[in-house]
Amino acid sequence: MPVLINTPIDSIEYNGSRIFVKRDDLLHKEFSGNKARKFAYFLKHDFPNVSRLIGYGSPVANSLYSMSALAKLNGWQLDFYTDHIAAQVLNSEKGNYVEAIANGANVIDLSLVDDRQNRSCGEYIEQVVLPADKQALFVPEGGRCLYAREGVHQLAKEISDWFSVSKLTALTVFLPSGTGTTAVFLNEYFVLYAPDISVKTCACVGDEVYLSQQFSELITDVSFHPEIVKTDKKYHFGKLYREFYQIWQKVSEQGIEFELLYDPKGWMCVEKLLADAADTNILYIHQGGLLGNATMLPRYQRKYPTT
Ligand SMILES: *Cc1c(COP(=O)(O)O)cnc(C)c1O
Numbered sequence: 001m002p003v004l005i006n007t008p009i010d011s012i013e014y015n016g017s018r019i020f021v022k023r024d025d026l027l028h029k030e031f032s033g034n035k036a037r038k039f040a041y042f043l044k045h046d047f048p049n050v051s052r053l054i055g056y057g058s059p060v061a062n063s064l065y066s067m068s069a070l071a072k073l074n075g076w077q078l079d080f081y082t083d084h085i086a087a088q089v090l091n092s093e094k095g096n097y098v099e100a101i102a103n104g105a106n107v108i109d110l111s112l113v114d115d116r117q118n119r120s121c122g123e124y125i126e127q128v129v130l131p132a133d134k135q136a137l138f139v140p141e142g143g144r145c146l147y148a149r150e151g152v153h154q155l156a157k158e159i160s161d162w163f164s165v166s167k168l169t170a171l172t173v174f175l176p177s178g179t180g181t182t183a184v185f186l187n188e189y190f191v192l193y194a195p196d197i198s199v200k201t202c203a204c205v206g207d208e209v210y211l212s213q214q215f216s217e218l219i220t221d222v223s224f225h226p227e228i229v230k231t232d233k234k235y236h237f238g239k240l241y242r243e244f245y246q247i248w249q250k251v252s253e254q255g256i257e258f259e260l261l262y263d264p265k266g267w268m269c270v271e272k273l274l275a276d277a278a279d280t281n282i283l284y285i286h287q288g289g290l291l292g293n294a295t296m297l298p299r300y301q302r303k304y305p306t307t
Contacts, residue, residue: 004027004028004031004032004036004040004043005027005040005154005158006158007022007023007024007026007027007158008023008026009021009022009023009159009162009283010023010256012251012254012255012256013254014251014254014267014270014274015271015274017274017282019270019282019283019284020281020282020283020284021256021283021284021285021286022155022158022159022173022283022284022285022286023256023286024036024037024155024285024286024287024288025286025287025288025289025290027288030069030072030073030103031066031069031070031073032288033062033066033286033287033288033289034152034175034182034285034287034288035062035063035066035067035143035288036066036069036070036151036288037148037151037152037154037155037182038143038147038148038151038152038181038182039066039067039070039139039143039147039148039151040150040151040154041147041148041150041151042070042074042137042139042147043070043073043074044150047074047137049135050074050076050135050136050137051075051076051077051135052076052077052078052079052133052135052136052137053067053070053071053074053076053077053078053079053136053137053138053139054078054079054080054081054125054129054130054136054137054138054139055067055078055079055080055081055138055139055141056080056081056082056121056122056125056141057080057082057121057141057142058082059080059082059084059085059086059089059096059097059107060089060095060096060097060292060295061096061142061292062096062259062288062289062291062292063141063142063143064080064082064096064097064100064105064107065096065097065099065100065103065291066143067080067100067105067139068080068099068100068101068103068104068105069103071103071104071105072103072104076137077104077106078100078103078104078105078106079106079108079129079136080100080105080106080107080108081108081110081121081124081125081129082107082108082109082110082121083109083110083111083121084109084110084111085097085107085109092295094291094294094295095291095292095294095295096291096292096295099291110124115128122140122141125138141179142178142179142181143179143181144179144181144214144217144218145181146218148181148182148185149185149188152181152182152185152186152189153185153188153189155182155186155285156185156186156189156190156193156194157189157193159171159173159186159194159197159283160189160190160193160194160197163194163196163197164194168281169196170196170197170280170281171196171197171198171281171282171283172197172198172199172200172273172281172282172283173186173190173197173198173199173200173282173283173285174199174200174201174229174266174269174270174273174282174283174284174285175199175201175266175284175285175287176201176202176204176262176263176265176266176269176287177201177202177203177204177205177211177214177262178204178205178262179205179214180201180203180211180214180215180218180226181214181218182285182287183199183201183215183226184214184215184218184219184224184225184226185218185219186199186226187199187224187225187226188219188224191223191224198226198227199226199227200226200227200228200229200269200273201226201227201228201229202228202229202230202231202265202266202268202269203228204235204237204261204262204265204266205237206237207234208228208230211228212225212228229269229272229273231265231268231269231272235265237261238261240299240300240303240304241264242304242307243264243268244260244264244265245260245264245300245304245307246307247264247267247268247271248260248263248264248267248300249307250267251263251267256286257290257293258286258290259287259288259289259290259292259293259296260292260293260296260297260300261289261292261296262287262289263289266284267284270282270284
């Protein structure tokens with residue numbers, strides 16, 4: 001199995017400051033970003049009895065694509081359950097869904113099965129799918145599970161090794177969060193082994209209260225939780241905002257392409273940190289997800305043609 005570790009750290013100029021960027025988008029050409037870190041456990045260890053991987057979530061998410069890549073690398077079948085697959089997704093030519101199918105993923109639209117009986121995706125898997133296949137390996141939505149700790153701690157170790165040979169005295173690591181799994185396990189490592197480094201994050205999927213709850217489900221002790229940075233305005237996940245598109249363009253002009261779902265809000269928070277001038281050294285984690293730009297960018301271009 002390939003061991004996917006040790007990505008480079010670059011830097012870009014942003015609003016007159018130097019920001020370090022951990023290039024986890026370069027982890028592997030087919031399997032990169034934070035999903036590859038969170039799923040590293042499943043590449044590193046042997047699962048002799050497993051032949052099928054089960055997951056669920058959005059058919060356009062990076063999780064689907066990443067699980068398909070993981071399954072392919074391990075020679076497993078991926079069965080991915082979803083609430084609904086929109087016609088435009090089925091007919092798309094690029095993006096996470098199409099690439100997952102190309103990797104051999106079996107994506108099951110639960111709105112089309114007869115034995116669903118109003119069950120949620122998670123309940124359907126627990127009550128119908130898993131009892132029928134005791135050897136299937138089930139990974140919760142977005143890889144939110146304790147297995148993620150191992151790969152995220154490896155990422156933290158790479159950053160802390162780099163930090164100890166740099167001449168920096170303190171470092172803020174920033175990354176935008178969905179489930180918060182990556183951020184909380186990263187910060188846990190730094191609290192334990194590299195106290196001059198601390199993690200700041202922002203809530204992209206729910207609000208700040210939701211994100212704290214997500215942290216607590218993985219680690220109850222709040223002293224391990226990262227600090228959550230808030231934007232002045234509230235943004236809804238997956239919606240398109242002109243200021244998101246603008247900041248994405250501004251960052252991309254510095255020579256590194258970021259993704260369009262999480263990173264725009266992430267960079268807004270970096271701007272805030274720079275304006276507050278409290279954080280002199282910032283390292284932003286590029287968590288991959290670029291495949292999604294194939295569908296997101298045309299949507300932005302249609303909505304804001306003059307931006
Ligand atoms: C999944 C994902 C996230 C969110 O990661 P969490 O560990 O769920 O917080 C952020 N950015 C990108 C690009 C992702 O694919």
